[in-house]
Amino acid sequence: MAGARKIEGLRPDETFADAARSIVAIRAREVLEQREKLARNADAEAVHDVRVACRRLRAVLEIFEPCFESKAHRQALRAVKQLATQLGARRDLDVHRELLARLAAVMPAADRIGVDSLIAALDADAVTADAEVEAAIESTSGDRLASVLAHAEGAVKS
């Protein structure tokens, strides 16, 4: 995925709360943008990109935790964790499949029968994992995720 968006105009001497406001807003927007891409095309890259964006948002929510009203912070953190978790099974399968395909390409042909059978088993598991991806898209549809994140952004203590 593209790297995290650079946040302009931050200063070391500005307050921790002001920095929280700027940084969390941008990381939250990145999650929503990646989630939209996932809804349009739920391929391996899109799943990975949402997870990375979630990880970055989760990181800044944790870093700036004291700056937020606790209930809004807890709700936002829970929503982001849940989204990332729902995509986790599919991502794990994608990672293993990629590694196995790489190994299979260079291993002796006789050994490939076993590895191919494992890849086929992973593909079968992917059906269940894809259902979780669909659930993640559904559970964050409309403005459900957006409103939780916007609420947290507005709950930075001044």
Added chain:
Amino acid sequence: MKARGVEGLDPSGPMRENAARIVGVRAAELFELAERAIAESDQTALHDSRIAAKRLRYVLEVTAFCFDPDAVEIARKMRELQDLLGELHDCDVLVPRVEAHIAQLRTADALAAAAAQPGPGELEWDAIDKAPNSGAYAGLARLELYVAARRARLYGDFVAFWESLGRDAFLERVERATGTASHSRRRDLGNRSIA
């Protein structure tokens, strides 16, 4: 792994001081876990080190503008460490998956072989050779060995990487980058005088 709490954060205080506190705690957390992973070959500490490296990386990426340019380089090193430990973790997750797959194939083949030769009399070896997955086992066993060897090599890479960061010198480097080295020294001296 739950992140260690950071004391004394102040939302109305300057970003730089708050960020330095967080970086200090995250660096110390990583240091302890990585040292434990090496000293005790503690697998949990190894995987927790990955999470600790990730946390330190992210906090540095967000707050590096407050610090010495070396903070960016430390964040880059943390990303390398996180990637390395991530690959190692993938091996640790893949081995049980291969084992579980072998067990599934074995169960299916045992039932198929038994069904192929019903009735009395000793089961023929031929039934085993003709089992639907009989050609898969050798490759899977070699795959398991390959992944274990890959894991061992990655562990060696991790130890070498941690050594290259200077082990003890790592915390001092982080303190220099965040400008807290003199504070820590003062704190140490204070502690000594109390003792």
